[in-house]
Amino acid sequence: xxxxxxxxxxxxxxxxAQVLWILxxxxxxxxxxxxxxxxxxxxxxxxxxxxxxxxxxxxVPNMLIATGLIACGINFLGGKICYDCxxxxxFLRWKLLMLPYVICxxxxxxxxxxxxxxxxxxRGELEEALDLxxxxxxxxxxxxxxxxxxxxKRTVDLLQIQFQxxxxxxxxxxxxxxxxxxxxxxxxRREVVARLxxxxxxxxxxxxxxxxxxNINSPxxxxxxxxxxxxxxxxxxxxxxxxxxxxxxxxxxxxEYYTHIMQSIGFTVLIIWLFELSxxxxxxxxxxxxxxxxxxxxxxxxxxxxxxxxxxVETARSNFNIxxxxxxxxxxxTANNGDPNINVPSTAYYGPDNxxxxxxxxxx
Amino acid sequence: xxxxxxxxxxxxRVKLAQGLWLLSWMATLAGAFTFTLGCFxxxxxxxxxxxxxxxxxxxxxxxxxxVGLASLGINYFAGRMCQDALxxxxxxxxxxxxxxxxxVSLLFTLLMLMAVIMSYAMKGNLESSLKIGLxxxxxxxxxxxxxxxxxxKQTIDxxxxxxRCCGNTDFxxxxxxxxxxxxxxxxxSKEVKDRVKSNVxxxxxxxxxxxxxxNPSSPxxxxxxxxxxxxxxxxxxxxxxxxxxxxxxxREALVNYYMGLxxxxxxxxxxVFLLQSSVLVSLRYLQTTMEALxxxxxxxxxxxxxxxxxxxxxxxxxxxxxVLVFLQLNQVxxxxxxx
Numbered sequence: 249x250x251x252x253x254x255x256x257x258x259x260x261x262x263x264x265a266q267v268l269w270i271l272x273x274x275x276x277x278x279x280x281x282x283x284x285x286x287x288x289x290x291x292x293x294x295x296x297x298x299x300x301x302x303x304x305x306x307x308v309p310n311m312l313i314a315t316g317l318i319a320c321g322i323n324f325l326g327g328k329i330c331y332d333c334x335x336x337x338x339f340l341r342w343k344l345l346m347l348p349y350v351i352c353x354x355x356x357x358x359x360x361x362x363x364x365x366x367x368x369x370x371r372g373e374l375e376e377a378l379d380l381x382x383x384x385x386x387x388x389x390x391x392x393x394x395x396x397x398x399x400x401k402r403t404v405d406l407l408q409i410q411f412q413x414x415x416x417x418x419x420x421x422x423x424x425x426x427x428x429x430x431x432x433x434x435x436x437r438r439e440v441v442a443r444l445x446x447x448x449x450x451x452x453x454x455x456x457x458x459x460x461x462x463n464i465n466s467p468x469x470x471x472x473x474x475x476x477x478x479x480x481x482x483x484x485x486x487x488x489x490x491x492x493x494x495x496x497x498x499x500x501x502x503x504e505y506y507t508h509i510m511q512s513i514g515f516t517v518l519i520i521w522l523f524e525l526s527x528x529x530x531x532x533x534x535x536x537x538x539x540x541x542x543x544x545x546x547x548x549x550x551x552x553x554x555x556x557x558x559x560x561v562e563t564a565r566s567n568f569n570i571x572x573x574x575x576x577x578x579x580x581x582t583a584n585n586g587d588p589n590i591n592v593p594s595t596a597y598y599g600p601d602n603x604x605x606x607x608x609x610x611x612x
Numbered sequence: 613x614x615x616x617x618x619x620x621x622x623x624x625r626v627k628l629a630q631g632l633w634l635l636s637w638m639a640t641l642a643g644a645f646t647f648t649l650g651c652f653x654x655x656x657x658x659x660x661x662x663x664x665x666x667x668x669x670x671x672x673x674x675x676x677x678x679v680g681l682a683s684l685g686i687n688y689f690a691g692r693m694c695q696d697a698l699x700x701x702x703x704x705x706x707x708x709x710x711x712x713x714x715x716v717s718l719l720f721t722l723l724m725l726m727a728v729i730m731s732y733a734m735k736g737n738l739e740s741s742l743k744i745g746l747x748x749x750x751x752x753x754x755x756x757x758x759x760x761x762x763x764x765k766q767t768i769d770x771x772x773x774x775x776r777c778c779g780n781t782d783f784x785x786x787x788x789x790x791x792x793x794x795x796x797x798x799x800x801s802k803e804v805k806d807r808v809k810s811n812v813x814x815x816x817x818x819x820x821x822x823x824x825x826x827n828p829s830s831p832x833x834x835x836x837x838x839x840x841x842x843x844x845x846x847x848x849x850x851x852x853x854x855x856x857x858x859x860x861x862x863r864e865a866l867v868n869y870y871m872g873l874x875x876x877x878x879x880x881x882x883x884v885f886l887l888q889s890s891v892l893v894s895l896r897y898l899q900t901t902m903e904a905l906x907x908x909x910x911x912x913x914x915x916x917x918x919x920x921x922x923x924x925x926x927x928x929x930x931x932x933x934x935v936l937v938f939l940q941l942n943q944v945x946x947x948x949x950x951x
Contacts, residue, residue, distance in 0.1 A: 401830075427833070459834040467762075468792075
C-alpha cells in the first residue's frame, strides 16, 4: 500500500523531468539568495559589534551561508540528474545514486527549516547582547583617551543620531553615568567638587545628555543640560516636553531594526524551504516511476510513482530492522551451536501440492 | 570636393551595416543610461531644493533627460535603417526621411555636448544659488511657528548633520543671526535685555551654534555656546580647537558634493556622446554608399561613401543662403514700400 501513488505515462515522465530540470536551476538561484541573505545578516551584525556584548550570534548567519552553498551544489547535481532522466538509457547511470541523493536532500531541507526557525529564535540572545553592549558603551562613552574605547563616543553619537534614540531604555540612563571625562572637568571649581562628593563612587553625575540625543523636530533649540529643572529654562516644562529629546531607547530601536531584518530573512528562508521541498517531492516521484519502468521492462509503458513503497509505519519498521541487523553482522548465530555448516533441512516449495519429489530408486 | 571619401566593396558594406546595428543597440542602452543619470541628478537636486534659491541648475538634468529620450528614438531608427541596408530594394524608402532625421539627430547630439559643458560650467551658478538659499535658511531657522518656514530648522539641522558642515561660509555665520526664537527668550532677564539692546536691529546675538554643528568625532562633549570665550570652558582654546564643531561651511560642502556628482555624470555622458557620434558617422557612410547603388542592377559592386558631398563651407552656405535670401527679400520689400 504505497503512499500517495500517482500514475505516470511516458510523456508525463518526460515533462516531469524537464520541469524538474528548470526548477532545480531556479533552486540554484534561491541557494545563491540564501547565501547572500546570510552574508547580509553577518555584515549587519558585524557593523555594530562595538554595541553588542560577547554572545555567539554568528551561528545563524554562518548556518545560512553554509546552507546556501550546499543548496547550490545539491540543486546543481539535481539539475544534471533530472536532465538525464528524460532519457531512460541515461537514467541507468544515476540509478544507484538517486536514492542516496533523495535521502540527503531530505535531511538538507530539514536543515533549511532549522535555519529559518533559528532566525526567529535569535531574538532573545540578541536582546541580551544589545542590553549589555549598550550599557557598556554608555559607560565607556567618556573614555576617548583609552585605547580600544576611543571611538565608542563617536559610535554611540552616530547611533543615537541615526536611529533617533537616546540612552539604553530612555534618556534618563545618561543621568546615572558620568559621560564627561575628568580631563574636561575643572576640579578647582566648588560646584564640580560638590557634585563629585555627592555620590558614593565619586562620579560627576548631572541631569544632562549628549548632543546626539537632541530631537531635530523640536521647534526650539535643544535643551541638553538641567533637563529636569523646569525653572532653569524659559517657558519650559520638563513633564510635558516631548519634542526636545529623542524619547525612544536605543535598545528598543536597535532591536526593532534587527527583528525586522531577521523576520524578513526568516520568511524568505521558509519560502525557499517550501520550494525545495516541492522540488524534492518531484524528484522522488521521478525516481520511483523510472525505477518501476525499469522493473516492468518496457520503457514506453505507464508506471506508478510514489513517495514510499509501503505505508509510513512499515517503512519505518523495515528501516529500523536494517539498522538493527547492521549492528548484528558481527554477532554469531547461536542456533546451531555456532557452526554455520550444519545442514538444516529446508522447507523448499517443490510443486503444486508441496510434496517432495519421488525418491529415485537406488541402483542396487 | 568631397569630404572624407571612402571606398566600400560589398563585404565591407555588409560588415558596416552589421556593425552599425550592434552599435546602435549599444547606443540605445547608452541613451537609456543617460536618461536615468538625468533622473538621478534631478532627484538629488530636488532633495535639497529648500536651500537653493533658484532652479537654474536644473537645466543640466533636464537636458540630460531630453537627450536620453531623443537618443532612444534616434538609435532605434538607425538600427532599423541598417537592417534595411542589407537589402538594396528596401533602403530607398528611407530617402525622404533622411533630411529631417539628420537635422534632429545632429541637434540632439550637439545638445548632449552642451549638457556635458554645462555640468562643468554651472558651478558658479550653483554656488550663488546655494549662498542665497543657505543665508535664508539660517535667517529663518528660528521661525518654527511661521507657516511656510516651520520646517527650515529641521532642514538645516539635517543638512548640517548629513554633510558635516556648519553655517553658510563657516560656523561664524551663526553669530550674526538670531537663531533662538523670541518665544524662548526670557525678556525679564537682564542678560537677555543687554544683548538685545547691544545691536541696532534689536536681535539676540551671541557666539553659539545649534547642536547640529557638533562633531561626533570630538573627544570631549560638544561645546555649543560661548565658543569664542576660552575661559568659559575648562582646558579649551577656540583658536586651536578643530574637532569640537564642524569647521567647513555648508555651501562648500554642498558645492563639492554636487560638482563631484556632475563631473562623474559629465564624464559618462561624454563617452555616450562619442558613441552616438560614431553611430551617426557610420550611418552617414552607410546612407551615401547605399544611395550610390540606386538604379544599379548589380547590387554587389563597389561604391563610394562620404561625409559631405561638398566641402564644409559650401554645405553651410547651401543651408544658410535660403535663410539669407528670405531675410533680404524682407528688406527689399520694406524698401519698396518706403519708396
